[in-house]
Amino acid sequence: MPSALVFFNELSDVPSKAQRELLTLASRFDEATLAVASEVSQEAQEVVNGYGVAKLLVASGGDDAFIDHSLSVLEAAVKLSAADVVLVANDNFNREIAARLAVRLDGAVVTDATDVSADLVVTKDELAGSYSAQAKATSGTLFVTMKPNSIEDVPGEQDGQLDVLALELPGAAAPQIRVVATEAKAVSDRPKLTEARVVVAGGRGVNGDFGPVEDLADALSGAVGASRAATDAGWISHDAQIGQTGVTVSPQLFISAGISGAIQQKAGMQTSKCIIAINKDVDAPVFEIADFGIVGDLSKVLPQAAEEIRRR
Numbered sequence: 001m002p003s004a005l006v007f008f009n010e011l012s013d014v015p016s017k018a019q020r021e022l023l024t025l026a027s028r029f030d031e032a033t034l035a036v037a038s039e040v041s042q043e044a045q046e047v048v049n050g051y052g053v054a055k056l057l058v059a060s061g062g063d064d065a066f067i068d069h070s071l072s073v074l075e076a077a078v079k080l081s082a083a084d085v086v087l088v089a090n091d092n093f094n095r096e097i098a099a100r101l102a103v104r105l106d107g108a109v110v111t112d113a114t115d116v117s118a119d120l121v122v123t124k125d126e127l128a129g130s131y132s133a134q135a136k137a138t139s140g141t142l143f144v145t146m147k148p149n150s151i152e153d154v155p156g157e158q159d160g161q162l163d164v165l166a167l168e169l170p171g172a173a174a175p176q177i178r179v180v181a182t183e184a185k186a187v188s189d190r191p192k193l194t195e196a197r198v199v200v201a202g203g204r205g206v207n208g209d210f211g212p213v214e215d216l217a218d219a220l221s222g223a224v225g226a227s228r229a230a231t232d233a234g235w236i237s238h239d240a241q242i243g244q245t246g247v248t249v250s251p252q253l254f255i256s257a258g259i260s261g262a263i264q265q266k267a268g269m270q271t272s273k274c275i276i277a278i279n280k281d282v283d284a285p286v287f288e289i290a291d292f293g294i295v296g297d298l299s300k301v302l303p304q305a306a307e308e309i310r311r312r
């Protein structure tokens with residue numbers, strides 16, 4: 001039976017939703033090892049143990065603002081664990097690590113996967129979600145970056161033996177990048193876009209004003225997303241872009257406001273459990289995938305919705 005290695009750059013006392021999904025996935029395999037590139041608290045070790053992880057490899061030191069340290073940690077962990085499959089979250093940082101290591105170790109890589117079976121068949125959506133494809137690696141270690149919200153988190157209650165090992169890094173080569181300065185940025189109170197249960201997204205139709213979108217997101221304790229037209233216009237950060245060239249979200253509720261529903265946009269949100277679209281054009285393609293549609297002006301609909309939610 002294949003074995004799995006999960007990698008986190010860091011792990012807080014309460015693992016994030018994406019991390020819990022990866023631990024749930026790893027519990028399908030014969031043996032699960034977790035490697036973390038920084039210290040792990042006792043509380044976090046207990047949670048990890050519950051998911052049936054047998055071995056925890058912990059590395060410390062290193063500057064994790066850039067990729068060198070994490071790359072060395074994962075490389076050492078892959079060699080030590082001899083895992084058949086390496087599971088990481090599908091974000092830019094982990095995609096780069098997975099791709100670089102797969103090349104270095106002559107392995108295989110599949111990004112943006114939605115599932116990995118116990119016999120190492122990887123599933124991913126293709127052509128903006130028009131069909132799904134299954135693939136198997138033909139040689140070497142398989143590196144998989146997992147799309148958030150694809151695996152249902154099933155908190156484990158196992159109480160087995162967790163071996164915690166300090167990961168020895170081979171004589172560190174001179175880093176290729178040295179940090180010369182850091183600057184703290186304001187952190188939003190809103191949930192992470194890829195992990196939020198509710199996402200309210202605005203497009204060109206907001207006409208430069210994301211206020212009503214943000215207000216409804218806050219009323220629903222949700223995250224704010226955007227179409228590329230809105231991020232390209234500079235109305236909101238590029239981090240908020242949802243779609244083929246942005247992030248993929250799959251929340252319980254997705255509210256699309258002033259977004260036409262181009263195929264590249266739909267690719268990032270069409271697996272949402274419930275989609276509500278607000279658009280003043282009754283023929284907008286977004287209505288084809290919406291569970292509920294409101295034909296109207298978002299500058300009127302969004303404030304009314306926020307007010308009603310706060311009133312209840």
Ligand code: FAD
Nearest residue numbers: 203204205227228229243244245246258259260264280298
């Ligand atoms: P528009 O298509 O201009 O639609 C605006 C909508 O708002 C219209 O339907 C209009 O009826 C409605 N509207 C206007 N005013 C109001 C109002 N007051 N109230 C209600 N509705 C109103 N796009 C992405 O979003 N994400 C991606 O990752 C992405 N990747 C791409 C990759 C490639 C290779 C390419 C070629 C394109 C990509 N795009 C992506 C761009 C995509 O094709 C669309 O151009 C983009 O999604 C359009 O954004 P939009 O729906 O906000 O704007």
